[in-house]
Amino acid sequence: MAANGPEHFRITAGFRLLLLTLLVLSFSCEACKRVTLSVPSKLEAETFVGRVNLDECLPSANIIHSSDPHFRIFKDGSVYTTNPVVLSPEKRMFTILLSNTEKREQKNLVVLLEYQKKVLKKRHLRETVLKRAKRRWAPIPCSLQENSLGPFPMLLQQVQSDSAQNYTVYYSIRGPGVDQEPLNLFYIERDTGNLFVTRPVDREKCASYEIIAYASTPDGYSVDLPLPLEIRVEDENDNYPIFTENPYQFEVLENCGAGTTVGQVCATDADEPDTMHTRLKYSIIEQQPPSPILFSIHPVTGVIITTSSRSDRELVDKYKLTLKVQDMNGQYFGLSTKSTCIISVGDVNDNLPIFTRASYVTEVEENKSNVEILRLSVEDKDLINTPNWRANYTILRGNENGNFHIVTDPKTNEGILCVVKGLNYEEARQVVLQIGVTNQAPYSGSGSSKTISTTTVTVNVKDQDEGPECSPQMQTVHVKENTALGTQVTGYKAYDPETRSSSGIRYQALNDPTGLFTVDETSGSLKIRRSLDRESNTFRQGLYNITVRAADNGGRTCTGTLRVVVDDVNDNGPSIPTTKVIICKTQMGSAEIVAVDPDEPINGPPFEFTLPSNNERVGGGTWRLSKINDTATRISFRNDPAFGIYEIPVSVRDRLGLSTTSVVSVDLCDCVVPSECRSRTSPIRGANDVTLGKWAILAMILGAALLSCILFTLVCGTSGSSQTKKTFPDDLAQQNLIVSNTEAPGDDRVCSTNGFATQMLNGNGQGFCGTSGSGIKNGGQECFEMMKGGHQTLESCRGGGHHTLESCQGGHHTLESCQGGHHTLDSCRSGGHVEVDTCRYTYSEWHNYTQPRLGEESIRGHTLVKN
Structure with missing residues (x-):
């Protein structure tokens, strides 16, 4: 009884006041603003800290999370510790994170824990501060039969907390079926903890209800953690199985073998899975047409297969099956549903046209x-x-x-x-x-x-009356070239296809390019009008086409082509197209001669090249020929002929003996390559012929005139020598003669002071050698040796350096101009006439040089010869 006295009342009242104060402090802040809770300096695990109003911050929050793992937040805003917590120094802060995933909203609520310095009054002598000890809730989760008949409200079970032994405890629940949809389905008596359901439930709408039970003192202190309580709804077989389609449409090819899969049907049942209420069984209860039985269905999987290969689209192209599905594994008291399946028989090519x-x-x-x-x-x-x-x-x-x-x-x-x-x-x-x-x-x-x-x-x-037929379209006739004019040859032939005859058909030449032939109107034969030369431009590869039109008596026509092949005859001898060749005597000893024949190869090569043995132009065996191939020969020389142009007659004979002779002009030249050789102005006609150029003739005339003047001077000088005998000075610069010991001539040589060569003075061939001083176009030393035997030709020598004319005997000789360096011009000893080449000095140069010197008396005993 002492426990129920005034002192006990004062302690209880003081404790309640403290709790009320803490509650007021907890909700004194505005929504989503800082909330301050006064707590002891040390909190045990699973201790109630306080409660915050989450609905004012974010009522629709479906995710509640604490930033500090030492605290846990429940849906009603209750804050509990998960581990022992010590406030140091005297404050601690954490954040409650509120989120709505559907609306994508999020807010934060800051909670500040402060140390409570005020000592609470004793409620019991054994307790100084309210503590939440680990309690045990009762009972375990319960179940509810769906579609229950009541009576309602119907007691489900009693919720009871062990804290009720020491405190006055009030019970409450929250969650689906209470303050959430479906509303007011469950309620609990505040004092007894009896849980009731107010009406029947449907498991297919909600299979279980997760509600939370609370136990608290009359002043609002939660003496235990919220209790999650699951109310499971027991299933009742109140749903029929339902096919997913109605009707099903499948196709299978005709004549397919037994066991061919046609398709699969499927049904669903809303009752609880993995129970007899949802264990389904399939069956075929009817087939139209009923015979023959072609299909079966697997009772568990619903797969339809063929049982026979006797399906024939041409007999039955479609089958209708009535299907049934039943739960409770097909037992007679199970619920069942029917559906229709249409199976079309696909066509295959099993019937021939x-x-x-x-x-x-x-x-x-x-x-x-x-x-x-x-x-x-x-x-x-x-x-x-x-x-x-x-x-x-x-x-x-x-x-x-x-x-x-x-x-x-x-x-x-x-x-x-x-x-x-x-x-x-x-x-x-x-x-x-x-x-x-x-x-x-x-x-x-x-x-x-x-x-x-x-x-x-x-x-x-x-049969149809048709015109002549030109078959074949192109016909060919052969004619030899050079056939006599007026000769008649075979022509074009057309025929009547019905009678296979050519009588009564008339022919006409539609196209004869050059009018070589005439076409006979009645026979179609050809008559030669002009000479046929296969090698002419009229024929292309010996072919000539004539377009012929054939007509019958009814005017019906056909057109064909007559191809005239002109056969070759050997009417052309081989010829040499290139008759001028060059042989560089010092570099090459031969040249190539090529012959051609416009006739066909059968009338052409191999060719035979020959030189006439009795022709004086051949040169007594100087030239010879050697075969290269069937159409070419090589001409070469021997016995060292002189430079010049030689005209060599060459005979060419084809394989049938037809021959022609061509004169080949061979230029025997002093050159390195043929392109360097200059063409001669006067070709050599023969070994005994001499042709003098105009400058050579002029040089001979002037030489004769100078010779007369010099002889006259010598005679006059001799007659006066008795009075005054003059001798040549040893070295006199103003004179034309300069004594020189450089390459001194022999005793039979006399030096000339001018730039011209000495001319022959007598028949013994003695000459003079002179050292040029200021001679025209000459420099250095010139030497003319004695030329012996026969007629010689002296050519003008120009240029600087040292020049020598050596005596040569025999043959036809030429002194060519030599320029620069040291050159040697050989004379050929043989006898015969001498050909003087054209002098390379102009007439004006000769005139300007000789006139002033004809009257000079200082030139004595010297002879100037210019050829």
């Missing part, structure tokens, strides 16, 4: 082409307008010449037989064709070895 007639007869006029002559029809039981039904026609026999063609009409599936190349009545009056037909798709039927249907078509050819 068959001709409606075994044979056909038709006709066509000859020479007609691209015309339709017949339509063939077939029957096919397969599905229309599919590859299994469409026909492909083929001509198996009788169309070896390609006169016929057959195609399929896509609309009627008929075969259209056409003539694409005209028939000839005279060749064949009747044509028999064998035509076969198949489908576009390969045949897949069984029981028949015949995979193609055939029929016979007889085509009669109607």
Whole structure:
């Protein structure tokens, strides 16, 4: 009784006041603002800290999270510790994170814990501060039968906390079925903890309800953690199984083997899974047409398969099945539902197309082409307008010449037989064709070895009066060239295709390019009007085409081509197209001569090249020929002939003995390559002929004049020598003669003071050698040696350096100009005439040089010869 006295009342009242103060402090802050809770300096694990108003911050929050793992937040705003917490120094802060994932909202609520310095009054002598000890809730989660008949409200169970032994505890619940949809389905008595349900429930709408039970003192202090309480709804077989489709549509090919999968059906049941209420069984209760039985269904999987291969689309193209599904594993008291399944039988090419007639007869006029002559029809039981039904026609026999063609009409599936190349009545009056037909798709039927249907078509050819026939279109005739004018040869021939005769046909030349022939009107033969030369430009490779038109008495015509082949005869001898060759004497000893023959090769090479042995131009064996190949020879020299141009007659003979002679001009030149050789102005005609140039003649005249003057001077000088004897000075600069010991001449040489060569003074060939001083166009030392025997030619020598003319004997000789350096000009000793080349000084140079010196008396005893 002492416990229930005034002191106990004062302690209880003081404790309640403290709790009320803490509650006021907890909610003194505004929503989503800082909340301060006063707590002891040390909190044990699972200790109630306080409660915050979460609805004022974010009422729709479905996720509540604490930033400090030492604290846990419940949906009602209760804050509990998860681990022992010590406030140091005297404050601690954490954040409550509120989120709504559906609306994508988030807010933060800051909680500040402060140390409570005020000492609470004792409620019991054994307690100084309210503590929450670990309690045990009762009972365990309960169940509820769906569709229960009541009576309602119906007691489910009693919720009780062990704290009720020490405190006055009030019970409350929150969650689905209480303050959430469905509202007011459950309630709890505050004082007793009895839990009631107010009406029947449906498990298919909600299989369980997760509610939370609370136990608190009258002043609002939670003495235990919130208790999650699951109320499970027990299932009742109150839902029929339902097919997912109605009707089902499947297709299976005809003649398919037994066990072929047709399709799969499926049903659902809203009752609790993995129970007898949802264990389904399938069955076929009817088939239309009923016979033969072709299908079966697996009772568990719902897979429909064929039980026979006797399905034939041409007999039955569609089957209707009535299906049933039943729960409770198909027991008679289970709930069942029916559905329809339509199975279409797909077509395969198991039927051949068959001709409606075994044979056909038709006709066509000859020479007609691209015309339709017949339509063939077939029957096919397969599905229309599919590859299994469409026909492909083929001509198996009788169309070896390609006169016929057959195609399929896509609309009627008929075969259209056409003539694409005209028939000839005279060749064949009747044509028999064998035509076969198949489908576009390969045949897949069984029981028949015949995979193609055939029929016979007889085509009669109607005769037609037609004109002459030019066959072959091009005809050929051979004519030898040089055939006599007026000769008649075979021409073009056309014929009547019916009589195979050429009588009565007239011919006319439509195109004769050069009018070489005339065409006989009645026979078509050719008559030669002009000479035929195969090598002329009229013929191309010996061919000549004439276009001929043939006409019969009815005016019908045909046109053909007559090709005239002009055969070659050996009427052209071989010839040498290039008759000028150059041989660089010091570098090469021969040149190549090539011959050509415009005749055909049979009348041409190999050629035979010869030199006439009795021709004086050949030079007594100086020139010779050596074979290179069938059309070329090589000309070479021997016995060291002189430089010059030689005209050599060369005879060329073809394989049949026809020959021609061509004069080849051989330029024997002092050169390195033929391009350096200059052409001669006067070719050498022969070894005994001499031709003098105009400058040579002028030089001889001037030389004779100078010689007369010098002789006259010498005579005059001799007569006066008795009075005054003059001698040559040893070295006198103003005189024309300079004594020099450089390459001194012998005793038989006299030096000349001018730049011209000494001329012959007597028959013994003694000459003079002079050292040039200021001679015209000359420099250095010139020496002319004695030339002995025969007639020689002295050519002008120009240039600087040292020059020597040595005596040569024999033959035909020339002194060529030598310029620069040290040169040697050899004379040929032989005898004969001398040819003087054209002097390389102009007439004005000669005149300007000789006139002032003809009157000089200082020139005594010197002779100047210029050739």
